[in-house]
Amino acid sequence: MKISNIQMINGLRKLAATILLISLSLLNFNAFSQGEALFKSKCATCHQTHKNGTGPKLFQVRDKWSAGGAKEGSIYQWVNNWQTAAASDPYAAEVSKWSPTAMSAFPDLKKEDIDAIMDWVDAQPDPAAAASSTGGTTDGSTGDVSAESEEEGSIGWIWIVMGVIFIVIIMAVGGVKRQLNIATSDDAASQEKLTYGEEFRSWAWKYKVYVGVTTLIVVISLIVGFLQSLSRIGVVEGYQPSQPIAFPHAAHAGINGIDCKYCHNSVTKSKHAGIPSVNVCMNCHKQINGEGKPFAGEIQKIYKAAGWDPSGAGKYTGKVNPIIWNKVHVLPDHVYFNHSQHVVVGGIDCKQCHGDMKTMTETAKVQPVEELNKIEGNIKLTKPTLTMGWCIECHGAKEVAIGNGKSGYYDEIHRRLKKDKALYRKYLKDGKITVNELGGWECAKCHY
Amino acid sequence: MKRTFLTVFGFSTLAFALLFTSSCTSNPDSSGYEYMPDMYRSPAIEAYVDYAEIRGKEVTALKSLLSAKTPPRNTIPYYGTDSNEVKLMMPNLRKANVAFKETHGLFGIDLSILDEYALAINDKNAIPLTAKNSETILKNGKELFTAMCQHCHGEKGDGNGPMVTSGAYAGVPNYANLTALSDGQMFYSIYYGKGMMGAHNSLLNKKEIWTLVHYVRQFQDASYGKFDANGLLVSSATKSDTTAVKP
Numbered sequence: 001m002k003i004s005n006i007q008m009i010n011g012l013r014k015l016a017a018t019i020l021l022i023s024l025s026l027l028n029f030n031a032f033s034q035g036e037a038l039f040k041s042k043c044a045t046c047h048q049t050h051k052n053g054t055g056p057k058l059f060q061v062r063d064k065w066s067a068g069g070a071k072e073g074s075i076y077q078w079v080n081n082w083q084t085a086a087a088s089d090p091y092a093a094e095v096s097k098w099s100p101t102a103m104s105a106f107p108d109l110k111k112e113d114i115d116a117i118m119d120w121v122d123a124q125p126d127p128a129a130a131a132s133s134t135g136g137t138t139d140g141s142t143g144d145v146s147a148e149s150e151e152e153g154s155i156g157w158i159w160i161v162m163g164v165i166f167i168v169i170i171m172a173v174g175g176v177k178r179q180l181n182i183a184t185s186d187d188a189a190s191q192e193k194l195t196y197g198e199e200f201r202s203w204a205w206k207y208k209v210y211v212g213v214t215t216l217i218v219v220i221s222l223i224v225g226f227l228q229s230l231s232r233i234g235v236v237e238g239y240q241p242s243q244p245i246a247f248p249h250a251a252h253a254g255i256n257g258i259d260c261k262y263c264h265n266s267v268t269k270s271k272h273a274g275i276p277s278v279n280v281c282m283n284c285h286k287q288i289n290g291e292g293k294p295f296a297g298e299i300q301k302i303y304k305a306a307g308w309d310p311s312g313a314g315k316y317t318g319k320v321n322p323i324i325w326n327k328v329h330v331l332p333d334h335v336y337f338n339h340s341q342h343v344v345v346g347g348i349d350c351k352q353c354h355g356d357m358k359t360m361t362e363t364a365k366v367q368p369v370e371e372l373n374k375i376e377g378n379i380k381l382t383k384p385t386l387t388m389g390w391c392i393e394c395h396g397a398k399e400v401a402i403g404n405g406k407s408g409y410y411d412e413i414h415r416r417l418k419k420d421k422a423l424y425r426k427y428l429k430d431g432k433i434t435v436n437e438l439g440g441w442e443c444a445k446c447h448y
Numbered sequence: 449m450k451r452t453f454l455t456v457f458g459f460s461t462l463a464f465a466l467l468f469t470s471s472c473t474s475n476p477d478s479s480g481y482e483y484m485p486d487m488y489r490s491p492a493i494e495a496y497v498d499y500a501e502i503r504g505k506e507v508t509a510l511k512s513l514l515s516a517k518t519p520p521r522n523t524i525p526y527y528g529t530d531s532n533e534v535k536l537m538m539p540n541l542r543k544a545n546v547a548f549k550e551t552h553g554l555f556g557i558d559l560s561i562l563d564e565y566a567l568a569i570n571d572k573n574a575i576p577l578t579a580k581n582s583e584t585i586l587k588n589g590k591e592l593f594t595a596m597c598q599h600c601h602g603e604k605g606d607g608n609g610p611m612v613t614s615g616a617y618a619g620v621p622n623y624a625n626l627t628a629l630s631d632g633q634m635f636y637s638i639y640y641g642k643g644m645m646g647a648h649n650s651l652l653n654k655k656e657i658w659t660l661v662h663y664v665r666q667f668q669d670a671s672y673g674k675f676d677a678n679g680l681l682v683s684s685a686t687k688s689d690t691t692a693v694k695p
Contacts, residue, residue, distance in 0.1 A: 045621045046643055053619060054643040100547035101643065233481045240476035256617075257610030261595040265651045272495050279553060283646035284600075288616055306553060316553035322514045327497075330479065333490035365476070 035120030038113055042106060049124040052313060053287055054101055058121045065091065079114050081105040099313035234332075235384045240365035241326035245301050247363060254358035260350050271338045275325050278305045286314065328364045329354075329386065335446050345407040346398070346435075352378050353385070395440035399432040413438055521556075536574050536655050542567070542632075544640040544647075552641040564636065571632025575658045579675035586673050589663025592656055596648070605667030619644060623667040634661045 039047075046054035065075045070091035078085035078092050082103045085092040096102075109117075178199075204211045252258050261267055266274035281302045289303075289310055290296040303310055307320040331337050342348045350357070355367035356375050366385055373380045379397050383389030403414045417424055417438070427437045439445060482488050490497060500511035519525075527537045543560035544552070577585065593601075600620045602609040607620035629637075638657045641647040652660070665672045674682040 041622075041625065044619050046619065048618055099551070101551055234483050236479045238476065239479045241479075242477055255610075255614050256599060257614075258599045259595040262599065262651070265596075275496065277650065279646060279650060282553065283648070284611065284617060286646065287618070287644050308553070315550040316555070318549070318553075318555045320555075324512065324514070332482075332488040333494075334487050 031116050032120055032123070034113075035116035035118070038109070039117045039120055042109070043117065046101075046103070049121050050126045051287075051291075054099070054313075055103060056098060056313065058118070059124065059126070060122055062118055062122075068094075073111075076111050076114050078103075079109055080107050101313075234387070236330065236366050236386055237368045237384045238366060239328065240363060241328060243326055243363045244323050245298050246295070247298075249357040249360040249364065251361075260357070267339045268344050269340055271336075271340070273339045278302060278320070278323060282306050282308060329366060331386065335388070336448065337446070345404075345410060347401060347404070347406075348398075349377065351375055352394075391446070392436075392441065395435040398435050400435055400438060402433060410438070533655070536658075537653060540639060540649070540654060542571060542636060542639075548640055548647075552647050554640065554647060565633060565642075568632035568636040569630045571630070571635060573631045573635075573658050573661055574654065575662070577662060577673055577681075579679040582673045582675060585659055585662050586666065589659045592652070592660055593663050596652060597660065605664060623664055627668050631661050631665075634664065 043055075043058065047056070047058050049059050050057055062075060068091050071089045074085050074089040074092050077088070078095070082092070082096060082105065086096045087093075252263075253260060263276040263280055264273040265276070265280070266272055285299055285302050286308070288299070290299040301323070302308075305321050305323045307317045309315055309317050343350075352372070354364075355371055357364075369381055369383065369385045369390065372378055372385065379394055381390055381393045381397075383393055400410075400414075402418075403411050405411060417427070417433070427433050434440070493499070495517065498512040500507050502510075522539075524537070524539070527534050542564055543558055544554050545564050546559045546561055548554045548559065575581075575585065594603075598609055600609045600611045600617060601607060601623070602612070602620070605623035607622045609620065611617040612620050635657055636642075637645065638652065638660065639647065639649045639654075648657070662673060671682045676682050
């Protein structure tokens with residue numbers, strides 16, 4: 001009886017404690033969530049918790065102000081209107097010089113609201129610290145790459161050296177064997193006269209059928225191989241030039257969902273798809289500096305190119321070093337190709353010719369046609385990528401959207417075609433109007 | 449005689465074998481052999497081509513230092529013969545503030561010492577929305593928005609694009625909170641940039657930006673750009689003045 005009483009009292013005490021704890025945390029949570037909501041709606045556009053952006057990072061900013069010798073309460077005045085704070089407090093005046101961009105005024109935020117925001121901000125963990133403990137060093141990636149290529153080169157040399165040693169051993173053994181044969185032979189003539197060539201000739205004569213057939217096969221296969229290798233001249237499949245910056249398309253177009261047309265922005269207007277100039281990179285990388293990530297060194301190259309000094313609020317210095325990218329898809333001068341014609345009028349998806357860049361982790365490459373054929377929705381082709389056969393094949397297979405209003409010239413052709421009933425019916429025999437039926441196989445379309 | 453043949457045959461076999469093995473080890477940095485380089489390389493100036501190589505030798509003084517070249521200053525691209533269109537494409541008279549040199553890297557262009565962003569409040573959308581063109585403009589706007597803005601600003605304009613949800617980027621505002629912005633200020637922000645956002649005038653021309661301004665208004669007012677049977681605007685709370693035409 002006594003024991004159970006004690007147990008009950010103990011239980012009640014525990015219950016009370018839990019209730020108290022829960023209610024306390026709920027109270028806390030309310031102020032907390034209010035701070036979060038306010039931060040997200042009012043501050044987050046310019047301020048981040050642990051990273052400088054348009055405005056400085058806000059983590060423990062109250063401590064920073066009091067440590068810096070700011071007047072009591074001037075930080076709240078600053079949030080309401082920075083100009084009144086800067087006029088009365090020299091520390092605030094100093095802060096106003098941090099960036100040429102002035103902070104907006106928030107006269108409706110009360111002291112409690114500001115404290116709620118700051119409490120929430122101070123409770124946020126530093127994501128960069130967490131990342132750096134797991135990630136590598138800043139320049140780790142570039143170091144790895146050079147080491148790897150060096151290793152590959154040395155492996156090649158080892159094979160060549162080993163091959164030479166092997167051949168020397170075989171020849172030495174063969175020579176010794178032959179000398180032994182000559183020495184032990186009874187025939188005096190053979191001892192003096194038989195050279196390597198004569199020996200080989202007599203051996204070949206002895207087995208003339210086998211030698212003849214083998215020679216024939218070898219000669220024919222060599223000729224076939226030679227002709228085949230001629231047909232690979234001018235084929236650039238697999239061309240993947242090294243680039244000044246290790247740019248992963250997968251991270252940009254894949255994970256972060258950036259449309260191809262954002263960076264390759266002249267694709268809808270011009271013959272060229274366009275390589276983005278560095279100011280386009282900076283539209284995002286002004287904020288994304290990759291601090292603590294293995295690719296931070298690559299982003300530093302962008303900053304150097306753009307003349308961006310990331311210290312403090314960050315600023316452009318005007319000292320630019322343009323990046324020189326290596327062109328991947330190069331067509332001969334005697335062929336005319338226009339991106340906007342294919343993308344806007346033809347409505348071709350980028351992946352038909354360039355492959356699925358959303359999963360491409362390496363630098364850009366001329367995708368072999370086998371790789372392109374694996375992609376869903378692509379027209380399946382047989383000829384190597386970027387050859388004339390490849391273009392022609394696609395022009396013979398691609399269906400044209402009649403009268404889509406994307407090009408006045410083609411709309412007129414479509415209108416005239418529809419007038420000519422007999423021809424229209426003839427073209428429609430295979431169920432579709434293809435590019436070649438509208439002149440896509442004319443020599444002068446691409447060669448002039 | 450036979451011996452010479454055999455020697456020649458043996459050597460040529462060896463040479464071919466070497467050729468084949470060497471062609472098997474492909475170097476991704478090499479685009480391979482060409483039949484006639486003089487037909488492949490353009491003597492006329494083409495974009496993205498380096499003209500430093502002359503007869504197999506690289507001339508350092510001629511080496512290209514830019515991949516994408518900038519057009520000569522104060523040149524205007526040809527925009528056809530429609531005078532309204534050409535007027536729309538004339539250089540932007542609203543200049544950026546001098547502070548944009550440091551914050552947005554706008555070196556080498558004319559800047560103003562005035563608070564141009566505040567002055568832009570009175571700029572009207574250069575493409576007036578009418579019952580006739582509203583549907584096309586908003587359709588074009590959607591296409592442009594999907595390609596150029598969506599990755600940060602989100603499909604619904606709430607600032608939750610894939611860049612933000614993946615955790616790569618933070619601080620994209622919700623358009624619904626920016627109703628106080630005038631059309632002119634919105635144009636200014638896209639053209640010269642604002643805060644973290646960079647200048648987009650190299651990616652979008654003036655016509656496209658004004659089209660986007662119309663499209664973005666839809667996120668703030670669902671009835672924006674909708675006209676009733678009489679050709680009158682349905683939307684009530686719009687800031688855009690659809691009667692004035694000023695580029």
